[in-house]
Amino acid sequence: MDDVLRQVVGVFADEVKEQAQKIASALLAMESDPSLKGEHIEELFRQAHSLKGSSASLGVEELERLGHNLEEALMPLRRGRGTLTPLLVDTALRAMDAARMRADGLVADNEVGREEVKRAAIELITLAERGEGVIEGAGESDSVNANVNASVNVNANESVNVNVNAGENVNANANADVRPDDGETLRVAAARLHALERRLDELRSVRGRLDQRAAATTALIQAMERLWREARDSRVAPDELYQLLRQLGALRRDLYDDAELAQANAVELDENLRAMRMVPAALVEEPLTRAVREACRRTGKEARLDFRGGDAQIDRRLLEELKNPLLHLVRNAVDHGVEGQVVREAVGKPTRATISVSFEQRGRDVRLEVRDDGRGVDLLQVRKKAVERQLYSEEEAARLSDGEAQDLLFRPGFSTAAEVTELSGRGVGLDVVRDAVLRLHGRIELRSEPGQGTMFLLSLPLTVAASELMLIEEGGRPFALPLSSIERIVRARDAELRTVGGRTLYHLDDQPIPVVRLARVLGLAERHEGTPFRTLAVVRGGPSGERAAVVCELLLGSRDLVLRPLPPELQSLRLLANAAILPNGQAIFTLSPRALVEAANELRPAPAPAPKGLQRYILVADDSITTRALVRNALEASGFRVRTAADGDEAFRLALAEPFDLVVSDVRMPRLDGFGLTARLRAHPRTARIPVVLFSSLDSEEDKRRGSQSGANAYLTKGAFDRGHLLDVVANLIRGS
Amino acid sequence: MPARLLDVDAVLRERARLLALRDEGDLASTTEELATFAIGGHHIGVPMARVTRAAALKHLTEIPGGPPYLVGVTAVEGHLVSLLDLASLYGLERRGVGDVTGSLVVAHGPREIGLAAEQLFGIEDVPQKTIAPLPGAVGPLTRIARLPDRQVLLLDVELLFDDPRLGNRAG
Numbered sequence: 055m056d057d058v059l060r061q062v063v064g065v066f067a068d069e070v071k072e073q074a075q076k077i078a079s080a081l082l083a084m085e086s087d088p089s090l091k092g093e094h095i096e097e098l099f100r101q102a103h104s105l106k107g108s109s110a111s112l113g114v115e116e117l118e119r120l121g122h123n124l125e126e127a128l129m130p131l132r133r134g135r136g137t138l139t140p141l142l143v144d145t146a147l148r149a150m151d152a153a154r155m156r157a158d159g160l161v162a163d164n165e166v167g168r169e170e171v172k173r174a175a176i177e178l179i180t181l182a183e184r185g186e187g188v189i190e191g192a193g194e195s196d197s198v199n200a201n202v203n204a205s206v207n208v209n210a211n212e213s214v215n216v217n218v219n220a221g222e223n224v225n226a227n228a229n230a231d232v233r234p235d236d237g238e239t240l241r242v243a244a245a246r247l248h249a250l251e252r253r254l255d256e257l258r259s260v261r262g263r264l265d266q267r268a269a270a271t272t273a274l275i276q277a278m279e280r281l282w283r284e285a286r287d288s289r290v291a292p293d294e295l296y297q298l299l300r301q302l303g304a305l306r307r308d309l310y311d312d313a314e315l316a317q318a319n320a321v322e323l324d325e326n327l328r329a330m331r332m333v334p335a336a337l338v339e340e341p342l343t344r345a346v347r348e349a350c351r352r353t354g355k356e357a358r359l360d361f362r363g364g365d366a367q368i369d370r371r372l373l374e375e376l377k378n379p380l381l382h383l384v385r386n387a388v389d390h391g392v393e394g395q396v397v398r399e400a401v402g403k404p405t406r407a408t409i410s411v412s413f414e415q416r417g418r419d420v421r422l423e424v425r426d427d428g429r430g431v432d433l434l435q436v437r438k439k440a441v442e443r444q445l446y447s448e449e450e451a452a453r454l455s456d457g458e459a460q461d462l463l464f465r466p467g468f469s470t471a472a473e474v475t476e477l478s479g480r481g482v483g484l485d486v487v488r489d490a491v492l493r494l495h496g497r498i499e500l501r502s503e504p505g506q507g508t509m510f511l512l513s514l515p516l517t518v519a520a521s522e523l524m525l526i527e528e529g530g531r532p533f534a535l536p537l538s539s540i541e542r543i544v545r546a547r548d549a550e551l552r553t554v555g556g557r558t559l560y561h562l563d564d565q566p567i568p569v570v571r572l573a574r575v576l577g578l579a580e581r582h583e584g585t586p587f588r589t590l591a592v593v594r595g596g597p598s599g600e601r602a603a604v605v606c607e608l609l610l611g612s613r614d615l616v617l618r619p620l621p622p623e624l625q626s627l628r629l630l631a632n633a634a635i636l637p638n639g640q641a642i643f644t645l646s647p648r649a650l651v652e653a654a655n656e657l658r659p660a661p662a663p664a665p666k667g668l669q670r671y672i673l674v675a676d677d678s679i680t681t682r683a684l685v686r687n688a689l690e691a692s693g694f695r696v697r698t699a700a701d702g703d704e705a706f707r708l709a710l711a712e713p714f715d716l717v718v719s720d721v722r723m724p725r726l727d728g729f730g731l732t733a734r735l736r737a738h739p740r741t742a743r744i745p746v747v748l749f750s751s752l753d754s755e756e757d758k759r760r761g762s763q764s765g766a767n768a769y770l771t772k773g774a775f776d777r778g779h780l781l782d783v784v785a786n787l788i789r790g791s
Numbered sequence: 792m793p794a795r796l797l798d799v800d801a802v803l804r805e806r807a808r809l810l811a812l813r814d815e816g817d818l819a820s821t822t823e824e825l826a827t828f829a830i831g832g833h834h835i836g837v838p839m840a841r842v843t844r845a846a847a848l849k850h851l852t853e854i855p856g857g858p859p860y861l862v863g864v865t866a867v868e869g870h871l872v873s874l875l876d877l878a879s880l881y882g883l884e885r886r887g888v889g890d891v892t893g894s895l896v897v898a899h900g901p902r903e904i905g906l907a908a909e910q911l912f913g914i915e916d917v918p919q920k921t922i923a924p925l926p927g928a929v930g931p932l933t934r935i936a937r938l939p940d941r942q943v944l945l946l947d948v949e950l951l952f953d954d955p956r957l958g959n960r961a962g
Binding site: 531576577620621622623624625626627629630633639640642643679681683684686687 | 849850851852853854855856857859860861862863864865866871872873875876879885890891902903904956957958
């Protein structure tokens, strides 16, 4: 790659993609509605010429050739006559895909897409030479021609003058075409935007620290005040101290002022960043139109996409997340929703079906409708399928309300189409669409009238930037719940949680709500002893708004935090939805309200069942996660059942509550160390006889002696860790006990 | 002033010649730049080209219900990364345990993961001639550098992300 190209390759690639997208959109629009031809012809030529021009100026010959040949193929239109043939539309769309591919290849500095572009260029010129691209038809005015040339020049100049660094670029300038009144637009490298976002997080954490420091100053002031009072009473030079106190007070005021200023800046920065991330919904029009077109071709049906609300401004990340679910819905509409032409004619509908997609901004939400004018959902068929799948008996299925029957369509693997089609029936169903919507904190609803069509109504927050979260603590660890999912917080007496048939229920306003004990589903130690009260967060998370009461130890308050998607290696954990980073830099997980509702409805055995048969139960206490995991793995691999605790205090509580056969504990731990834990276990009648293995990085003789004095049965050092040795010691102690 | 001191061109030419020598010389072609760290008592090396950042561990958040080879998640410069215990994932025999004190974040394409480290050693140029394929390669640990004082297992980051236990690559 030459140096000039290297410097601007990111911008150039974006430009090529944008040109390809506009060309594809114009082709699709012309094909769908020939009466709109004039403006689209102009756009087609402008973009094709611009592709040719900018590619030529950077020496990317294959794309220059592609632009040139596209112009050639379209030439009869420029003469003001004719209609595009479907063959040309197909070929040109493929060519635009190839161009986009090549753009990525250029950024990655490899050959990807080059061959495809060359092939597409040849196909286009072949079509042009054979005269198969345009069918001669009625002529149009020549004024188009002049306009085309004028705009070409402007565009070519602009594209050369753009000067931004390489790398991923936000396609923000698409705004310019959709909303010409917005004024000047600027391409911004996404990496820069991310860097700003990271700064914002840091600013927030500075704010958090300032608050903490101001609070620390308050404590200092109080201590000094006490000293000053004592000194005053004993008449020892209080004046100097008093001055110091006043200075400290002023410092505290300044700290709080700074914290407020930092907060105000963070809020403003956040709002600006949000605005920068907004893109018009129209960006998904082209892929959706193509999806409908391809689905029609494969099914032999006729349908057009009617796209509305393209100027609604939506968070780019949200739109990206929504693209696949929307593609699925429109393919589904053609595939399952729309009738074949013969049937449509027979029932008096236009042979060409309409799939409409509309975006509408309502306050802080965006509402989306995906609607078809097809046959509607056949609820009889749905009920029949439910019986076949053994989800319900025939009587139960017949008793389902229409709404309940429709909800079945969102179940994984549930499909009423008679056969799996290539388009939308590959085991990927509406459940995936619903999951995506729920992950974005949105809702999806299905409405259908037999014979009239089907409508999916989606409602989502406009932005995925900062979310209001309720922070809770369970098992000593913080977690978050989306504030929007919390209906109420209640304090309940423990006795009000009643277990009936394996499910625990709490009655709120006479309605039974299934209870989920967080610690239990997350595999953490519960710490609710000593109080008859429980804090319950009533969350709504089911597909039809089902509720669950989540028992949590502590409410830590609400916060605005940026949600981050979980990396792929964590996405299989269904209870965890996202993560966020607290001002102090700690990462916390947000819990999935839907998974909590599901967990609340699962039948759970009574807590802490006795170990079965020979399976012995071991408690591992260590404040290091790695050591815990390591020891746990070694023991579990040898057939032991293991529970872990992060410190001595937690371990002691667990040991009182559950029947352990042995305890393996670290020595240095917060709150209560291993010596202390051993001593406490020995002192309590219920735990006095449990064998204890201390496992420590301390290997001085003094420590070993302290270990045995505290009552431990064995003392192992981490430095010489040997899996086999640990297992031998554990097995011997258990056998002897 | 002596004329040769003013001969800027000559100075630049000489510098260019020296720079070119360094590029083509022994160093560049016969060493590999590795970031090295220890986990489970093993020394691991990662080609620098795959390392995006290294950081001391401040906060580690346990993953409830997570697999044992993921020791937790942490925030590194505003990024959320999982911390992977290579010794646990690939069943390396433990030579003692230490606490995780840092992470080396590696990336391939859009994927990024933190490698849990008991100790971060830094960046070193390892002579090519000490590097050989690892007999009976363990997952993505396909090569070994035999240095006078120790052995370093070399990690192939691309292969690491191909491991199905780390989630679908496309996902």
